[in-house]
Amino acid sequence: MMNLNDINLEINGETIISIDNITVQDQKTIGLIGRNGSGKTTLMEHMVNSGTLHTDQRITYIPQLKNSDFHKSGGETTKVYLQEGLKNSAGIILLDEPTTHLDDTNATWLRDELNQKKALKIIASHDRDFLDKIADEIWAIEDTKVVIYPGNYSHYKEIDEHNRQRAKLEYDKYVREKQHLEKAVESKSRQAALANRVYDKETKKYVTKETPYFNKMQKKLDKVRTGMETRLNQLEEKEKPEEEKEVIFYTQDIEKLGGKTIIRLERENIARENRVLLKDVSLYLKATDKVSITGKNGSGKTTLLNYIYDKYQDSNLAIGYFYQQLESLNLNSSILENIQSSSNYNETTVRTALARLNIKADEVHKKVSVISGGERVKVQLVKLLMSDSQVLILDEPTNFLDVHSIEALEEMLKSYPGLIILVSHDKRFRESISETSYNIENQQLINPDTPPPRNPSKDELLVLETQITRVLSDLSEGSTPELEDEFQRLIKQKNDINHR
Known part of the structure; x- marks a missing residue:
């Protein structure tokens, strides 16, 4: 205990x-x-x-x-x-x-x-x-x-989401009631002010008349207004729940690439320190693909990402690469300055992306030298997302992020228009983002969703079995030399295939 x-x-x-x-x-x-x-x-x-x-x-x-x-x-x-x-x-x-x-x-x-x-x-x-x-x-x-x-965590998320929805409903109800009372107070104030004003037909003007009737009416309206003001002042104030704004990405550069294959590996061997980790790798990725690479620790996932980056970094493709040892931030510049130095997006969009990762308001003006390691990871990720990259290569981007930031990054990457190649030990994160997964197994890069190549021999055998069944059915009704020859020919073909 x-x-x-x-x-x-x-x-x-x-x-x-x-x-x-x-x-x-x-x-x-x-x-x-x-x-x-x-x-x-x-x-x-x-x-x-x-x-x-x-x-x-x-x-x-x-x-x-x-x-x-x-x-x-x-x-x-x-x-x-x-x-x-x-x-x-x-x-x-x-x-x-x-x-x-x-x-x-x-x-x-x-x-x-x-x-x-x-x-x-x-x-x-x-x-x-x-x-x-x-x-x-x-x-x-x-x-x-x-x-x-x-x-567990999923149950926590259900409760948290319910609490958020309830807070929004309560805030909306508070806003409606406040607006209703404010309008009612304004209306009663106007009625009270005009209660002893009457239209004089002779002068054709509104004039004030002090009579017991009009004074009584004015006091009654004032009393109603005062009661409404009291209700308004006693109304429990509700704080507006924080809403996550969506980050809108540019798509023009990606649309120019259309459905082209922009990353192409064709039967290539990939080594690290002169030791081959992957053999005969073929990989064809289009401009809007989102793929993940999985495999056991030490199987060569990072080596594959490095190989792709080295092969294409001097090409016409704009590639952003995130990895844990990356140090591309200017320590003496602010968070905002670091991102805007390589961004085509305006300050509002940059701030929106940072806010999704809980870097808000004046925090964007902090120098990178004074922020924590986890915050630097967030800044580096936003810097990549806000750059003009057409391809994002991400090697374990979530290791130093809190669970709320991971979920926010997840949503941004899902709406990112370009190619994403992701390595992550976070199963839920990668499965949420990637449409296709490749696994490294026994030095091979395998797409589990791709069916094995068809076996021509098996296809031929299936056709022959169908033909043999048909001939046997005909022979059962009566033998002829032609049917016997056809049966022997089919059996010989079947034996030949089985002995290939």
């Missing part, structure tokens, strides 16, 4: 997480989510450093892997790191982004390992598919509070 009581976590004097009281039972798996900078890692580190204040259980903490082995893929290094961290038994296990770089096979391995652990497990993760398969409960950090949602 763990009791989180009276916790107030600050960074630079600003509260990022405040918890009054949360009691957690043993042997539950909790998914911890929140935007970049919301305090997920800070909360986990507090649980470790102040563990004795909240529990008498032993805590194992596996932070996110920062360094990788140059001789192994990121996934292979991550698995070794996780194996080492999970060796010791503990009543509470904390994991920070454990699926980063893991392929589907190793993510399944990790899930099985954790399911076997009889412990309370809290997992900070942006991997929605992983959280769906393992989480009993979701903790979402929202406005410095930890909000608890029962069930």
